[in-house]
Amino acid sequence: MKSVVTINDLKKSYGKIEALKGVSLDIKEGEIFGLLGPNGAGKSTLINIMAGLTLRDSGIVDVYNHDVTKDYMVTRKLLGIVHQETISDGFFDIETILAYQSGYYGIANNDEKIQEVIKRLGLYEVKNRKVFQLSGGMKRRLLIAKALVHFPKVLVLDEPTAGVDVELRQALWQYVRELNEQGTTILLTTHYIEEAEELCDRIGIINHGQMVTIDDTQALINKLGNKKLHIRLRDKIDSLPKELAPLTPECSDQCRQWSLTLHREGMSIREVLKTLEEHDVAYSDLWTEEGDLEDVFINFTNKKQ
Numbered sequence: 197m198k199s200v201v202t203i204n205d206l207k208k209s210y211g212k213i214e215a216l217k218g219v220s221l222d223i224k225e226g227e228i229f230g231l232l233g234p235n236g237a238g239k240s241t242l243i244n245i246m247a248g249l250t251l252r253d254s255g256i257v258d259v260y261n262h263d264v265t266k267d268y269m270v271t272r273k274l275l276g277i278v279h280q281e282t283i284s285d286g287f288f289d290i291e292t293i294l295a296y297q298s299g300y301y302g303i304a305n306n307d308e309k310i311q312e313v314i315k316r317l318g319l320y321e322v323k324n325r326k327v328f329q330l331s332g333g334m335k336r337r338l339l340i341a342k343a344l345v346h347f348p349k350v351l352v353l354d355e356p357t358a359g360v361d362v363e364l365r366q367a368l369w370q371y372v373r374e375l376n377e378q379g380t381t382i383l384l385t386t387h388y389i390e391e392a393e394e395l396c397d398r399i400g401i402i403n404h405g406q407m408v409t410i411d412d413t414q415a416l417i418n419k420l421g422n423k424k425l426h427i428r429l430r431d432k433i434d435s436l437p438k439e440l441a442p443l444t445p446e447c448s449d450q451c452r453q454w455s456l457t458l459h460r461e462g463m464s465i466r467e468v469l470k471t472l473e474e475h476d477v478a479y480s481d482l483w484t485e486e487g488d489l490e491d492v493f494i495n496f497t498n499k500k501q
Contacts, residue, residue, distance in 0.1 A: 197224040200350060200381050201246070206255035208241055215241040217405040218255070223350075228372070228382045230396030230413070232389070234497050238405040239385045240280065243354050247277045259350060273301055276348030278339050280355045286328035290319055290338055293327070294345050301346035313341040316371050318364065333364055340368065344375075351375065352383045357391070369395060393417070393489040401496045408496045413489065421487020422495075423458040425465055427472075428481035437475045440468065458484075 201223035208216040216238045223229045233239050244250035245257055248268050257264045259271040288296070291310065298306035314323050317337040322330060330338065340356060353372070357365045369391065376382055386392055392399060393413060400410040409416065425443075432452050436445045443456040443463060456468060463471075465484070472479065 197226060199223065200225045200260050201383065202256060202258040202261075203242070204256040206242065206245065206257060207253045208238075208245065208250065209253055214405050216245075216252075216255075219402065219405070219407050221400050221407060221410055223381060223383055224398075225381055226376070226379060227397040228376055228384060228395050230392040230399045231383060231385045231402060232392060232399060232493055233385075233402035237402045237497075239402060240354060242402075243277065243279070243352055243383075243385070246271075246275065246352065247279075248272060273346060274349050275352060276343035276346065276350070277352040278343045278354060278356050280358065287326055289326055290314065290323045290330075290341070293338065294341055297342045298345045303346055306345060309345055309347070310341075313344045316367075317341050318367060333361055337364065348380070350381045350383065354385050355387065356384075357386065357388065365391075389488070389490040389493055399489065399492075401493060403497050409492075416492045417487060417489055419492075421489070421491040423487050424485035425456045425458055425468060426483050426485065427454045427456070427479050428452065429454065430478040430480050433477060437471055437477070439471050443468070 199222040201221075203222070204220045206216050206219040207214075219238065219242060221229075231239055231242070241250060245252050246259070246264055248264060248271075251265070259274050262270045262274070264271045291314070294310045294313070295306070298304075298310065303309075314320050317340055319334065319337055319341065322334060327335065327338070336356070336358075340353075343351060351372075357368060365388075372382060372384075372395065384392065384396060396413050398410065399413050399416055401408050411419070429452050432450055434451055436454060436456075440456060440463075443458065446455045447453065448455070458465065458468075469482075
């Protein structure tokens with residue numbers, strides 16, 4: 197697959213604060229790329245540079261081989277961006293706002309697309325309301341609709357489900373999957389790790405303004421996700437042998453069941469069981485639970501830069 201978004205050695209500082217310290221990544225055509233990182237990591241700064249809202253200090257940011265600054269008239273039509281901030285066009289109704297938004301991109305008579313996004317995003321029953329009459333969740337839906345009315349090739353979703361209800365979240369992700377299946381490339385930032393794990397083909401993790409890893413989602417989990425070992429003891433025991441302390445044992449069911457975190461480069465299951473036998477700790481059952489993307493995220497973002 198060809199790259200449709202290319203970012204190379206991107207740097208941005210606000211005074212003495214380095215928001216981006218030479219970030220590089222490529223987003224492939226037709227993929228859902230997840231950009232994860234803690235608050236203040238540089239995600240929104242990167243997106244604002246793509247959108248033309250923030251000027252970079254140096255580096256390359258291209259969309260379909262067009263520079264976002266030199267060729268902004270082209271790149272802004274290629275991008276649909278949903279920012280974290282809510283909108284404030286308080287005295288216009290939804291249909292009017294989406295008609296104006298279409299006009300910004302030179303699209304006249306766009307009613308068919310407008311009605312499509314209104315219905316798909318659950319805005320039909322409130323389409324004639326003014327923005328100041330909408331709830332926070334409805335305003336979030338309208339932000340997404342505004343990003344879609346001009347048929348963008350790349351959809352950028354910056355925390356699109358922050359503060360919305362579960363029903364909207366599920367409906368939105370279903371719509372995102374359909375858009376992706378129709379050929380839309382998607383860049384997603386989210387704090388809901390399970391969403392990124394379910395939706396994204398690849399994941400990039402940014403921390404302190406630097407990309408710390410980029411890989412296929414499942415490859416990251418396989419490589420760095422920590423496995424859980426659950427052990428059911430025959431008798432209650434207040435603590436496990438001290439040799440197992442690095443596995444951060446946690447007990448439940450009045451300390452008859454213990455959970456251990458198996459790090460990729462730490463003790464194996466065989467070594468754990470051997471330790472239990474050496475200390476005459478009998479067990480009646482055991483099972484494992486595979487690691488997930490949250491383990492990977494914690495592993496990278498807890499590292500000192």
